[in-house]
Amino acid sequence: MKHKVFLTGASGFVGSAIMHRLVADGTPVVAAVRQADVVQSPMVRSVLFQSFEQDNDWDGALAECDVVVHSAARVHVMNDTESDPLAAFRRVNVDGTLALARQAIAAGVKRFVFISSIKVNGEGTAPGRPYAANDTPQPQDPYGTSKLEAETALQALARDTGLEVVIVRPVLVYGPGVKANFLNMMRWLDRGIPLPFGAIDNRRSLVAVENLVDLVVTCIGHEAAANQVFLVSDGEDLSTTGLLRRMGQALGRPARLLPVPAGLLSAGAKALGKGSLSQRLCGSLQVDISKTRDLLGWRPPIDVDTALRAAARHYQEFDKK
Template sequence: MNEPSKLLITGASGFIGNELFKQLSNNGFQVNGTARQFCGDSIVAMPLDTKDWSPVLDDVETVIHCAALAHIPQSDNGEFVSQVREYNVAAPQRLAKQAKEKGVKRFIFLSSVKALGESTILGSSYRNISDCSPEDLYGESKHDAELALKKELAGSDTELVIIRPPLVYGPGVKGNFRALMGLAKRNLPLPFGAVKNKRSLVSLENLVSLIIACVKYPEPLNETFLVSDDQDVSTKELFETLTRAYGEKPKLWRCPVGLMRFGATILGKKAIADRLFGNLQLDITHTKKALNWEPPVSFQQAIQTCVNHELHNSNKPDNQ
């Protein structure tokens, strides 16, 4: 009987890495991970600025690099920019170099749609071959990391797979999406009834499914993949779906989008307005065809799962 494939996940205690660790373990893989802090026998403490990754690369067939500095504010501070580049560009390149030297077969890099840019024209989507025009420090760092990895692994026996997800949501999500859930849960009257933008999102379950498909793919794989739920939604549709998942009837009234954009700009919230009212669409046709893969859960199912998890945990006693 063949030994199970040995995998390494960086960022294994994070939102994506933790779920990926569990699902790959359940799929019969031998999985080890790294995190900023010690998390158990199978997840060792190795920060992103680690210089020697060799202790966790022995006999590893596939590396999945999820760890990164995220939620990065735009900054001209030279020291901060250098830190971002160390963690998000130099670290994955260093890991890839050592993985190549250790004979790792496949290096899967979790990038971001931000490597491509921040927005699309309504009805026009980013594709896997679209030109990259990142607009912020995080997007630039992901794009530069992609280029560094391609250069490092070019001509080697280590395959490079790049995955560019949009906003990822799911049980335990934090940040901006968690804030949107809070608004939907309170079911306050909101002025989004006239918003008709389109944005691609990806549920944690669908993203993990795509990563596992890349791990299992039996043929050589040097590709860049976009991933989404394959169902683009407007801000209006997102709030309606979230609110109904909480068992409430949405209270959305119509306000001119131009007026809301103007108000947000005056208040210094233009970036938030761009996310609420702008378009960001991904065409995942290539991903589905190349991997013979389909998102296993619908947007509506994934939102309900996300809300159910939040409700379950909010009802737990404080000492649990």
């Protein structure tokens, strides 16, 4: 069955990758964007909007669509300046999501694919004890809380209206054009900066943007995806030390890693008020994607090293400074 998709967040890192994949597959897209020149394809119709904090009339945009893929969000920020961060996250991630979902139902949309976050599950796992899709959620910050609240409200709408809701919780997403800490790590490695991460024996799940997009596309049409929650990763968990070494290989710049004990790194980071950064670098966060594999017959189409090479090529061509 050929679908027509209403896509939010089409100018973002994940949303733009979803849009390009849909266009490549020949799927018509109505894309919600903030700038008119973001999309240039006859397969895509752009709909301008200002913010998900405002009331938006999506009726015309949704009229011919049977699937919504909602990737727009107020994302996690390291140094939030909002006086009430939870309220700010709720306005976009909960209220804006539900307003869109209700209009989608009124327009006759059949399926709503919601890009959530592993932060709904929590911030970390013991090695060898990964999160599973049916675990009790334990968000630890306002962003994760807002995503859980949106999931819960969407599931209630599904029960009341028959809308098929599919929830995807990605771990850290990387790939061509990635920003933030992942981009910083590539810059450090490219410049040959010695890094004190040579003795970290943690395990972290990551997901290449190409793998996440492939799962989202699968969830658009797969009958068994309806009203399910899926975790997604590359299927291979890495230590921070291992990730940096393989990223260095992808860049052609062997990593210069100093074997500083993880406990010393964590203590120093906490003393500097960087405890959350320490958790991401030294702690473990693993996910079990067996439900995703078994129920959907899905497998990550690309491996970690292929994905790292793609990210490295993009960095060397466009992001290197």
